[in-house]
Amino acid sequence: MPGHGGVVLRAETGVVTLDTAAASFLIELGRGDRVDATAANTLAALTHSRTRVLISMRRAWLDRAPIHVILHNLSARQAAKIRTCAPRDKAEPFEHWANGYDWSAHERRISELPWTTVRAGDTDLRVIHRRSADPGAPAVVLLRSWPDSVLRFERVLPLFTDTHVVVPALPGFPFAAPLTTPGMSANRIAEIIADALDQLGYSRYTVSGGDVGGTIAELLAAQNPNRVATLHLTNTAPQHALTADPAKLAPDAAAYLHRSAQWFRTEGGYIAQQSTRPNTLAVALGDSPVGLAAWIVEKLESWSDESGFIPHELLTWVTAYWITGTIGASFTTYAEPVALPDRIDTPTVLSIFPHDIKPEPRSYAEAFLNVREYVEHRAGGHLAAWEQPEAYADDLHRAVKLAG
Incomplete structure (x- = not known):
């Protein structure tokens, strides 16, 4: 609480x-x-x-x-x-x-965003919800990660006038409704978001995210394969590295798994503290x-490029x-355990930004995701939606088009 x-x-x-x-x-x-x-x-x-x-x-x-x-x-x-x-x-x-x-x-400025509250499951979910002028436009769901908030997507929102846009304030994060029950895992958040999207009238949509948001996006796709048309991710869920068998991976994917473990030993102290x-x-x-x-x-x-923030x-x-x-x-989402499926078959566009904390090779991502497009960028980091909004939006539009 x-x-x-x-x-x-x-x-x-x-x-x-x-x-x-x-x-x-x-x-x-x-x-x-x-x-x-x-x-x-x-x-x-x-x-x-x-x-x-x-x-x-x-x-x-x-x-x-x-x-x-x-x-x-x-x-x-x-x-x-x-x-x-x-x-x-x-x-x-x-x-x-x-x-x-x-x-x-x-x-x-934040209060003037198009906020609404949806009763989803046994909790309230606050979301930024902006409908397109075209009732038949596709819908996109933007999921952020730690240590930020919905503010990550402020620069992306103006680039999506051709779609309906839903940006949930994830439970426990700034601007969200208060937590009232324990056990707010990534799996449960995915269920809440799916329920909220149903309440808002969306039966099919593209989900975009990275880090914690990416993990929730994968779970949404796994739990709702007929509703999540496509995924746009900036990384595979980090939890995959805990169960991956290097012997079954391509050589460059196995090498990435080793680099990921090394990163955790040298840079992942905050994860250990926040989860334990x-x-x-x-x-x-x-x-x-x-x-x-x-x-x-x-x-x-x-985690960001030199020009990421003023x-x-x-x-x-x-x-x-x-x-x-x-x-x-x-x-x-660090302290509560998460259960991920071995593989997500939803068509996926994967954006790779060079200054992200652990950009993975395509072969590694393909072990867990149905990667249809693998897009490498020259600039940007872990907070790409903020740092490189046009590039992020272009790749998300790729995912929307992939949905047909």
Whole structure:
């Protein structure tokens, strides 16, 4: 269950409260009244009054934060990027975030997106839903991954006026409806999305995603082979590597499996932490905005191309987690086990971006997917929909055409 930065993934109770640190801080700020933590997990709760409280908390914590220690632990590139968040006459790199950054402008923009809430299964699913002017247009479903939100697709949305578009705010992530039951695995999220799409009137659609979103896309296709016409992915589900037999793979696919294991040993510490000790990490990141920024910005920077983000964009993506208090809840897809089929037969377009964390060869992907088109790009990384929206949209349109 999500609290402000805290999460109890397998709690048997439906009661959701703020974690102790956050509640204590509200009292210190003179806000001793009980706060509904579930409301902080929805877009509707991003009111000016709640925003003022949370930003006050953020500013107070920033005053205490060991900025020089944080910057010392970041790479030179990351530290330089964060420093540019502050005007030149400011000494502290995070001072602009605490005292100059205007979240309300971004809040208004996000609120103006075509949001709707669908009752799916036993929960509410908040989605950005934009219908095409043509009632008979194809439908596309965009699924994002960690550590971002639906904001990943802001640059892609204007490129799809010829289709119906559905962008779910995945349960546990910024702008989603609050979690009310435990066990929010990728398998369950796929079932919820399928139900929501049925409620919205879509019987056939193309699903696009990568990382966590890609895993959910594969599960959607496996669970609903008559509804998912085609897939557009930026990677195969990472869980395939856990069951793949190198002896049954092509030589370059087996070599990729070895590289993937090496990557996990050197770069995958966050996966181990988020999947085995999510509550501990949730409390730490929910208690420190600087810590939260360091945890998220490190990934956004190292997983993207050089031109992936400008400072205000980084701040907005981090603030989305801070304001909604969802960093802990976002770990659910890591902490909950996922069951994937051995192979997905849905026709698939696979986009390969050179700066992604583990771009795979075609032979590896074909061991698990029905790859009809394998498209290699010259630029872009793990957040390709944001970094290279035109290239991402072109490949997704390929998948739509493949559906016929």
